[in-house]
Amino acid sequence: MPVTTLASLGSPARRAAAAARRAEQDDRNARSVALLTEALDAPEAERRRIQQRVVVDYLDVADAVASRYLARSQDAGDLRQVAYLGLTKAIQRFEPTRGADIVSFAVPTIAGEIKRYLRDTSWLVRPPRHLQELHSELRTTIPGIAQRLGHEPSAAEIAQETGFSVDDIVQALDCGQSRQPASLDAPHGIAADGLGTLTLGDTLRATGTEFARAEVAAALADACRTLSPRDRRILYLRFVHEQSQAEIARECGVTQMQISRLLTKILATLRGRLTPDLLAA
Structure with missing residues (x-):
């Protein structure tokens, strides 16, 4: 049989299948809108039960939206869960008196939820x-x-x-x-002796002094977390903003002498929480 004849036979079948799908979707929409309309005057527990029933009926829509954003670095299960959350929010917000198409209302909400999730979780190093x-x-x-x-x-x-x-x-x-930041083991040229390949990590060198300073900074940060919010604020104003004791006193509503005594006490507390080796560094 010629190909054109097969195509002509297939086209009505496809149209019939599409019409059947549309009819099924229209029936589901009408049924769900009726349920959500009923839920408007229902008690809280009953309203939640009806909304959950509608959510379950539209999980395929959430799956379809999630599939558009599925990438190799994303877990498909996590993405579907986010899509289901967006669907739940959409059903809870849907007002049957103001619109009758649930899918048109839900899809932007589901997509927005997925986009927020990807924006907040897919960056290993997060820019502004x-x-x-x-x-x-x-x-x-x-x-x-x-x-x-x-x-x-x-x-x-x-x-x-x-x-x-x-x-x-x-x-x-x-x-x-x-x-996806570059691996420190990524090739980065030929070694100086010409006998091997440099990695990116080989090019990132730091002196012993810089490592010591980093260790002190980390230990000092831990020690500062044990201070009261007021003491941390005073340290911040003095050593980050480089304000004078008089300026800090005016901002805190105390005298300069009190600030001087507080700074002495705070610094002594921090010294007591650092090891001798770190203090020597």
Whole structure:
């Protein structure tokens, strides 16, 4: 039988299947809207039970939305759970008196929940939120700009098209590497003797003094956490903002002499919580 005949036979079948699916979805929507309308006047416990019933009936919609965002670095089970949470929120917020299409209302809520989850968990090194959001936006806009210009756009061209500054564009593009930072074992050239390969870790060297300072800083941070909020505030004003004792006294509402005594007491407390080796460093 010719291919055209097979195609002509298949097309009505596909249309019939699509019509059946639409009819099934319409029936489910009408049934769920009726349930949620009934829940409006129901007691709290009954309303929650009805909403949960509708949520279970629409889990396939949440699964479909979650599948759009599934990446190799994301656990599929976690992503589905986030999608189910978004679906639950959507059903709880749905007002049957103001709209009749549950899917159209739920999908943006589910997608928004997934996007927030990915924004907050998929960065191993987290840049500022505005750069995360700009990075996500650029991933969808740059291909269109490249197609329009006929070449890969520069940061200046992207800035001109989007209205963002060049610095923001550069930082947003660079921060995409924070999702999967380079391994310290990644190859980084040939060793000086020509007999081996350097790794990225081989190029990151620090002196013994720098390691000692880092150890002292870590120990000092732990010691500061044992201080009262007032004492930590005084240390912050004195050694970070470099305010004078008189300025700190005015801000804290005490005398300069009291601040002097408090600083002496605080520093003595911190010295007592550091080992002799760390104090010597």
